[in-house]
Amino acid sequence: MTHSISFCSLKGGAGKTTVALNSAYSFGRRGARTLLVDLDPQGAIGLSLDGVGGRPGLHACLRDDSPPLSGVVSTRMRELHLLPVGDVPVLDVDAFAVELREKDIVRRILAASQGDYDVVLFDTPAGIGGATRLALECTDNAIVVAQTEPLALRSLPRLLELMARLRDAGNACTLLGVVGTMTSFRDPVLLASLEEVWALYQNEVFDTSIPRDPIFLQASRAGVPLGLLSRRPPAVAAVFDKLVAEIEERLGVEEGGADDGPIRLVD
Ligand SMILES: Nc1ncnc2c1ncn2[C@@H]1O[C@H](COP(=O)(O)OP(=O)(O)OP(=O)(O)O)[C@@H](O)[C@H]1O
Ligand SMILES: [Mg+2]
Structure with missing residues (x-):
């Protein structure tokens, strides 16, 4: 079974791309066949990773009507593949979001990934419209990335409300959890913000x-x-690695298989 997860936040700069990218790397290291898809027309994954910018990616796939995984880039880690967004011209950003929906690209990526990937992660643009809304409509799970500072926290309820409304309308996307980012135990305001997230969202917040x-x-x-x-x-x-272990637990991914057990250190 292939698990799909959208990484979302209403506020920009909350750490979505950072969390999605580093979680994808940890998933791969833990042996999960992982695809990280960039749905942000800013091309954050391409900007964050040396050697990925300039590749054709999703934008070219839509333009040329080529298969949804045609832009996938393999990495030096066998288990980790990337689907960058490619170069979306500045004047085409709105049209790109419309085209993603019209061509049902998220569902088609997921259909094409079945069997080849254990987990497909989507990095989304900030906000609750366009590609983010589409990802929430098509993926099975969402992780809300919450920068633990007062202003960012005030935007959390709106995103959670969107998810609740989509669920009411029959959508299957489950909130896997809220992950606090850019936390600090030394700064009293940031610490208070983290405590506020814990108090408000309790079990939904990742440890x-x-x-x-x-x-x-x-x-x-x-x-x-x-x-x-x-x-x-x-x-x-x-x-x-800790976060991904928690995510796997919430996804119900079994640790190893039936024959799993301690591995001998010395023969
Ligand atoms: N835990 C952290 N500590 C310090 N800096 C961080 C941390 N997480 C992210 N950053 C930095 O904050 C900036 C924004 O992070 P990132 O791009 O991951 O956010 P984003 O939510 O994807 O932004 P956008 O809404 O533009 O897509 C980047 O410069 C990143 O390097
Ligand atoms: Mg980003």
């Missing part, structure tokens, strides 16, 4: 939150996931 750390800027400058920033990845890279 793992993503700390605010300048290393993220270094990783984006280098165009790599955190885990590939250096031979010894920074400590904070491990939070995505």
Whole structure:
């Protein structure tokens, strides 16, 4: 079974692309065949990863009516593939969102992914319209990325309301959880914001939150996931393994198979 997950936030710059990209890397490392799809016409995945910008991607696929996975890029990690958005001309951004829906591209990506991928992750643009709404209508699960600062938190209910309305209308997308980002236990305002998320959304909030750390800027400058920033990845890279373990648990992914068990260290 292929699991599909949209990463969404109403407010821009909340950390969606960062969480989607680093989670995709962790999914791959944990052995899940993973496809990360960029639905943001800004092309955030292409901008974040060295070697991906300039590829044709989803935009060219729509233009040429080619198969939905024709723009998939494989990576040096066998389990991780990317579907960048490609170059969406500035004047075509609105038309692109309309075309995504008209050509039913998210559903077609998911149909084409069955059997080949264990998990398909969608990075979406900020907001609740266009590609984000489409992703919420077509994927089975959503993760809400919440920057833990007062203004960002005020926009959370609107996104959750959209999901509830879509569910009322028969949509199957489940809220897997809310992940707090750019948290800090040292800054009293940010800490209070994190506590507010916990208090308001309780069990829906993942135990793992993503700390605010300048290393993220270094990783984006280098165009790599955190885990590939250096031979010894920074400590904070491990939070995505924790987050993905939680996501797998909420998806009901079985740990290993029937014959799974401890692996001997020494023969
Ligand atoms: N935990 C973090 N600590 C410090 N900086 C971070 C963290 N997460 C993300 N950033 C930085 O914040 C900026 C915005 O992050 P990102 O692009 O992931 O947000 P986004 O929600 O995808 O934005 P958009 O709405 O534009 O798509 C980037 O420069 C990123 O490197
Ligand atoms: Mg983004």
